[in-house]
Amino acid sequence: MIVGIPKGLLYYKYHPFLITFFKELGAEVITSEDTNKDILDLGVKYCVDEACLPIKIFHGHVVSIKDKCDLMVIPRIMQLNKNEFICPKFCGLPEMVLNSIDNMPPTITDPIYAISKNTLYRWAKTTGTRVTHDTFKIKHAYKKAYESLINHQTGINxxxxxxxxxxxxxxYNIYDNYINMNLVSKLNKLGVAVETMEFTQDFLINLEINNLYKKPFWTFARENYGFAVNAATEKRVDGIIYISSFNCGIDSVIIELIKDRIGSFPFLTLKVDEHTGEAGIETRVEAFTDMLERRIQNESNIPTHG
Ligand code: SF4
Incomplete structure (x- = not known):
């Protein structure tokens, strides 16, 4: 059996788990290619117009492998942490894809509650039966998959x-280099070092959250807010770049909350969609880093919001 895994959305965080799990069950695993123009075009063609760029791109990944596999995995991720949720588009992703794309192969759409080893095992027990009915094999595959997930490090520092x-x-906006147009290497070429959220301990993120009137119930909103504010207030960085998808409701709230909290600390928002031009991104990033450089040299009151 050939299992297809689209290289979109949270693939960057959780692919070792999915790939190891299905391989250990005895399936052949294929993934789509890294995001590219063809995949973007397919996504734009098949997905509803109103969706954000990462969701459109996910559709493109699905279309690119749907005829090459016997079983497709569309992770319906519901929760990553207790008492928190992630974007509703993740919960309805299988319905979006299955209603927009014809002639889909059989698809795994079971909800994933990745809040503990046990809840994740429940998903593995159910989905594993789509490949084998050997319960011992499923348990073993899950163990191996979980180990590979624990050993998988992401983050840039x-x-x-x-x-x-x-x-x-x-x-997906930070680790998909097609979406972000190789932002990290562009920054590095300009002599700018990058730090991402994974290097801030959870208790520091939560300390910043405690200053909000209400704790955000979206996992990525909590993490992004806590990380950005902590990095700014501890002056670990000289500025913040927030890469955001046009149409993302969560980002539209969190970006304003961050700006409100950090005051005049340098902050640049880069909005991306399928029409974003690379030259425009480059110009804005260069202007922002120039401003940071002048600010460091002069310690003056140069305006900071981009
Ligand atoms: S969180 Fe925002 S960018 Fe991510 S899937 Fe939801 S709407 Fe799209």
Whole structure:
């Protein structure tokens, strides 16, 4: 059996789990290619117009492998932490895809509650039966998959002795280099080091959250807010770049909350959608880093919001 895994959305965080699990069950696993123009075009063609860019791109990944696999995995991720949820588009992702794309192969759509080892095992027990009915094999595959997930490190913390920025955003915007147009390497070429959320301990993120009137119930909103504010108030970085998808409701709230809290600390929002031009992104990033450099040299009151 060939199992297809689309390389979109939270693939960047959780692919070792999915790939190991299905391989250990005895299936052949294929993934789509890294995001590219063809995949984007397919996504734009098949997905509803109102969706954000990462959701459109996910559709493109699905279309690109749907005829090459016997079983497709569309992770319906519901929760990553207790008492928190993630974007509703993740919960309805299988319905969006299955209603927009014809001739889909059989698809795994069971909800994933990844809040503990046990809740994740429940997902594995159910989905594993789509490949084998050997319960021992499913348990073993889950164990191996969980180990690979624990050992999988993500995050960027450059050690360049220079300017540093906090790069904030949802994991698919930060780790999909087609979506962000190679932002990290562009920054590094300009001599700017990058730090991402994974290097801030959870208790520091939660300390910042305690200052809000109400705790955000979206996991990525809590993490992005806590990381950005902590990096700014502790002055670990010289500025913040928030990469955000046009149409993202969560980002539209969190960006305003961050700005409200950090005051005049340098902050640049980069909005991306399928029409975003690379030259425009480059110009804005260069202007922002120039401003940071002048600010560091002059310690003046140069306006900071981009
Ligand atoms: S959180 Fe925002 S960017 Fe992510 S899927 Fe939801 S709407 Fe799209």
């Amino acid at each position: 450059d050690k360049l002795n220079n300017m540093k920025i906090a790069l904030v955003g949802h994991p």
